[in-house]
Amino acid sequence: MKAYFIYKLTCAYNGKVYIGASCNPENRLKQHRYAARRGAKQLLYHAMRKHGVTSFDMQIIYGSLNKNHIFAEMEPYFIKLYASNSVGYNLTSGGEGANTLSGLSEEQKLARAKKISISLKGRVRSIEHKKHISIANKGVSRNRGRSCGPLSEVTKMKMSAAHKHHAPWNKGKKCGPAWNKGIPMTKEHRKKQSEAIRLWQTHI
Secondary structure, three states, X not given: OOOEEEEEEEEOOOXXXXXXXXXXXXXXXXXXXXXXXXXXXXXXXXXXXXXXXXXXXXXXXXXXXXXXXXXXXXXXXXXXXXXXXXXXXXXXXXXXXXXXXXXXXXXXXXXXXXXXXXXXXXXXXXHHHHHHHHHHHHOOOOXXXXXXXXXXHHHHHHHHHHHOOOOOOOOOOOOOOOOOOOOOOOHHHHHHHHHHHHHHHXXX
């Protein structure tokens, strides 16, 4: 049976956190770093580019075999606990990954689909957006024509020269105190964290 986890990303520079949920937190961290490098505009990814993707430490804080329990209950719980949607990097109060359709009747599902369709009707798409949709529908890769093989020595030398004179992101900077410094963890919180780590260790 698949296990689901709540993870916490903590910025080493300012102590701010991001709470997320996933069945594979290790892979999710890679996705976060990739999105940051690709220029994604969310608050978390902006912070990753500013402070460095490796300055965010991941910690598993809760685990369960019940997906809805993780997404609908525990993700919002920990976002509220760490206030990560007000002094951290979460943009919402969580719960978006829960199976919100499971309790709906067929009529309610159809009404929901119709409402979404109406909200999208008349939306103007850019030429670039239309092009991306067209390419995706044809099954043609957007990297067509680009080399996906190993980098040539010339390319490696150019990349090395481009980064040679770049100063490290944290040069001369001092880490500020964490926002939650001095706040003790409750016994219940410690217990949940311990159980999550044990569950995580049995699934890796």
